[in-house]
Amino acid sequence: MSIDDLKPTLTISDEHFDEQFPLAPIDDYMIHQTPDPIRVAWSTDPRIYERFWVICHDHKGELLLVTGLSFYPNLDTAEAYAIVNLRGGHFSVRAFRRLGADRMNMEVGPIKPAIVRGMRAWRYVLEDNEWGISYDLLWQDTHRQVYHSTPGSIAEGLPRGRRADITAGFEGFGVAEGWVKVNGERIELSRDSSGGTRDRHWGVGRGVGGPALQPGRKLHAGWIGGNWVSFKELAIWGNTVLYRFGDARPQMGRIVKTERRLRFESDTQIFLEGVIDYTLDTGEVKTLRYRRLGFQTAYMRCGMYGGTPDKGIHQGQYVGDNVVEGDHYDVTKPEVRRRLMGLDEHHCEITCDGETTTGILQPLEPDAYNACARGRPGWKFLD
Numbered sequence: 001m002s003i004d005d006l007k008p009t010l011t012i013s014d015e016h017f018d019e020q021f022p023l024a025p026i027d028d029y030m031i032h033q034t035p036d037p038i039r040v041a042w043s044t045d046p047r048i049y050e051r052f053w054v055i056c057h058d059h060k061g062e063l064l065l066v067t068g069l070s071f072y073p074n075l076d077t078a079e080a081y082a083i084v085n086l087r088g089g090h091f092s093v094r095a096f097r098r099l100g101a102d103r104m105n106m107e108v109g110p111i112k113p114a115i116v117r118g119m120r121a122w123r124y125v126l127e128d129n130e131w132g133i134s135y136d137l138l139w140q141d142t143h144r145q146v147y148h149s150t151p152g153s154i155a156e157g158l159p160r161g162r163r164a165d166i167t168a169g170f171e172g173f174g175v176a177e178g179w180v181k182v183n184g185e186r187i188e189l190s191r192d193s194s195g196g197t198r199d200r201h202w203g204v205g206r207g208v209g210g211p212a213l214q215p216g217r218k219l220h221a222g223w224i225g226g227n228w229v230s231f232k233e234l235a236i237w238g239n240t241v242l243y244r245f246g247d248a249r250p251q252m253g254r255i256v257k258t259e260r261r262l263r264f265e266s267d268t269q270i271f272l273e274g275v276i277d278y279t280l281d282t283g284e285v286k287t288l289r290y291r292r293l294g295f296q297t298a299y300m301r302c303g304m305y306g307g308t309p310d311k312g313i314h315q316g317q318y319v320g321d322n323v324v325e326g327d328h329y330d331v332t333k334p335e336v337r338r339r340l341m342g343l344d345e346h347h348c349e350i351t352c353d354g355e356t357t358t359g360i361l362q363p364l365e366p367d368a369y370n371a372c373a374r375g376r377p378g379w380k381f382l383d
Contacts, residue, residue, distance in 0.1 A: 016144065016245040017119075023147045023170060025118025030071050031103045032168075032202040046074045047208035049316065050103075052113070054124065054198035055228070056137060056176040056189065057347050059358045061293030062087050063187050064347045065135065065180060067124055068303055069106055069113060071099055072208065072316045079315065080108040081303040082126045084133045085347075086182040088295035088332040090340075091133045092302035093126065096319040109324040110134075119145055122198075124176075131326035137178035137189065139198070143235055143242040145170035146252045150203070169201030171237050173230040195358060197228040197237065207306075208316035224367050225260065227276070229350050229359030234286065241280060254281040262363075262372055263382040268338045269369040270297075271346055271361060274382055288352045290361050295332050296347035299340035302327060306342045341365045 017024065030050040053068040069080040078099045084091045095109025106113050110127040122139045149168035175191040228237055235242045241253030255278050262274035273291045280286065301308055304315045310327060313319060329336050345362045371379035 019144055019245070019250075020119070020146065023119065023145060025120070027147075027170075028115055028118035028122075028200060029104065030069070030106060030202075033073070043204065044074065045204050046072075047204050047316065048072065048074050049205040049208050050202040051205070052198065052200050054122070054139065054196060055298070055345060055360055056124075056139070056194060056196040057296075057358060057360075058187070058189060058193055059195065060193075061296050061347060061349065061358065063180060063189075064296045064298055064345075065137075066298040066300070066303065066345060067111065067113070067126070069108065069111070070315060071103065073099060073103075075208075075316055075318065076100070077316060077318060078108050079304070079319075080111040080113075082111055082133065082135075083298045083300075083302050084135070084180060084182060085296055085298055085331065086180075086185070086187070088330065089182065090297075090299060090302070090329040090331045091131055091182065091326070092328075093129055093131050093133065093324065093326040094302075094304070094308070094313070095325075096321075096323040098321055109322070119170075119172075129324065129326065131328060132183040133181065135178065135180040137176045137180070139174050139176045139196070140191070141172050141174045141198075141245075143173040143230070143244050144247065144252070145172045145200075146240075146242070167201050167203035167205065169199060169203075171197070171199040171240075171242070173197050173228070173235055173237070173242060195230060197230075197360065205315070207314065223362075224364045224371060225258070226362035227360065228362070229288065229348075229357065231352060231355050231357055234352065236278060236286075236288075255279065256281050257378075259378050259380075260372075261380045261382040262368065264369050264372075265334070265337075267334050268341065269366040270337055270341055270344065271363050271365065271368060274361070286352055288350055290346075290348040290350050292346045292348050292361075293358070295337075297331060297337075298345040298347075299329075299331070299337075300343040300345060301340055302329075309340055 050071040056065045064085040067082045076099050079096050081094045110129045112125040114123045124137045126135050128134050176194045177190050180187045239255040257279035259277040263272045276288050278286045307314050345360050350359050372381045
């Protein structure tokens with residue numbers, strides 16, 4: 001099946017791009033190098049990166065899929081990963097190659113993503129491999145993506161070659177349709193039965209290259225608390241509120257305060273359930289109740305966040321040319337969860353104002369437990 005075969009099922013159009021200035025469809029491609037030509041990065045920092053990351057999940061709490069791709073132009077390295085958790089069976093595939101000159105080629109080993117329409121639709125493909133997982137999914141964005149960058153970007157006068165963590169990009173929500181196979185079992189996803197989120201970022205990345213490129217700095221796998229949940233009228237992405245395409249409200253809203261009350265597994269200190277109060281920039285307070293669905297967690301160390309569990313491979317670290325590897329864990333076992341935990345994406349049932357959906361809570365563990373134990377502002381145990 002080709003992308004052309006999928007296009008008749010798409011509901012995308014060229015409308016609403018005026019809402020998203022200065023973004024354009026081409027910004028979804030892995031080619032950002034401003035202000036120099038594509039093959040010449042604007043900084044000599046080896047941690048320059050270009051990345052996408054996406055989560056797809058069902059609403060039953062049985063299937064969770066995460067995939068990502070990163071380019072490192074100054075390291076001449078491309079890497080990709082795919083993680084599938086089916087009812088507690090946690091499978092991963094990782095692939096590595098030289099980046100080379102063709103930044104339009106996003107295929108790395110059996111992981112073969114493709115842009116159908118920038119900032120509107122992607123196709124995510126994992127071909128058959130020895131780890132027993134594969135998929136073919138058509139993703140469609142549902143919410144307006146808004147460009148943002150950290151302070152101190154090159155447009156604001158950052159000297160060429162200066163080492164600083166600078167990122168830019170956008171985020172969004174969406175739905176997927178297609179299939180996922182795990183050891184011969186085929187699971188169908190439809191727009192009504194699926195949800196998810198994705199982001200596109202580029203810049204100078206924290207942790208890129210592992211300890212060797214972070215002299216004197218403590219490596220962090222990610223933020224201590226992330227959350228991605230989309231209701232019919234409310235979509236929270238981290239500390240922002242995203243609106244659907246065509247919404248009369250401009251740009252995006254903000255979360256100005258977050259108060260967490262969380263409960264954890266007693267033996268692993270991994271998240272189980274919680275209540276989070278979000279204060280919006282409108283002054284309104286939204287209370288969301290999270291409950292982890294079974295053992296449906298994507299353990300992102302298997303995606304090289306903080307180093308893989310077996311070999312300690314970090315994002316951007318040279319592994320070899322045209323290498324494909326993977327793993328399989330039974331995360332229903334507490335000793336396995338304890339070994340894998342770090343930056344963890346928990347598939348949750350979430351309720352707010354009488355509406356129930358599913359989404360993702362992503363704590364850095366056991367840091368989230370420790371934040372509650374120490375009584376850090378905004379962090380408490382759930383009574």
